[in-house]
Amino acid sequence: MKHQFGTVRTEVKEDVMVEKITAMGKLELVKYSMKDVLEKKQIHTILPDERVLFVAVGEVTACIDLTKVTKQNITRSNGDSVVTVTLPQPEICYAKLDHQRSKVYDVSGVILPSTTKAMVEDIYKLAEKRLLDNAKQQDITGKARQNAQVIFKPLLEGISGKTVVLNFK
Numbered sequence: 001m002k003h004q005f006g007t008v009r010t011e012v013k014e015d016v017m018v019e020k021i022t023a024m025g026k027l028e029l030v031k032y033s034m035k036d037v038l039e040k041k042q043i044h045t046i047l048p049d050e051r052v053l054f055v056a057v058g059e060v061t062a063c064i065d066l067t068k069v070t071k072q073n074i075t076r077s078n079g080d081s082v083v084t085v086t087l088p089q090p091e092i093c094y095a096k097l098d099h100q101r102s103k104v105y106d107v108s109g110v111i112l113p114s115t116t117k118a119m120v121e122d123i124y125k126l127a128e129k130r131l132l133d134n135a136k137q138q139d140i141t142g143k144a145r146q147n148a149q150v151i152f153k154p155l156l157e158g159i160s161g162k163t164v165v166l167n168f169k
Helices: 003-005 113-137 138-162
Strands: 026-042 050-066 074-078 081-089 091-097 103-108 164-166
Touching: 003 113, 003 164, 026 138, 050 138, 091 113, 091 138, 091 164, 103 113, 113 138, 138 164
Parallel strands: 081 164
Antiparallel strands: 026 050, 050 091, 050 103, 074 081
16 A cells, blocks of 8 residues: 555656648758857946856858759750759858857846846847857858869769769859
């Protein structure tokens, strides 16, 4: 009888609903893993300054959307020995902050807990924007264009057995 009162049974019920199915056709060509230290201050005339120090860790990936390539983007020349493929311009597929590895190191000068929460939320948003801005500044799409020549072109040449020329529209 004592054993029956001490036994706990746990049940978990779940109903999964697929909300959306998306066909993927993006060729990821470069990923920048980045780390950034951000400090945000709110300077007051009378009260102490509010400050948050944050280390952001994340990644930005650039890709080419192959779903935009049509038959008209593929042409043959020189007696079918050269194939020219016109690809869409590389784009940033995603930029994401790694919430596990990012960390708030210091919050100071804050009097109210609600202000602390707002400052931390703001620094996370700022970090995501800075991650994207830094990748653009370092020409991530240009690197994707280069990597298409290094990675994708030899693949197409191996499959087709022809010389492939990649252009971007």
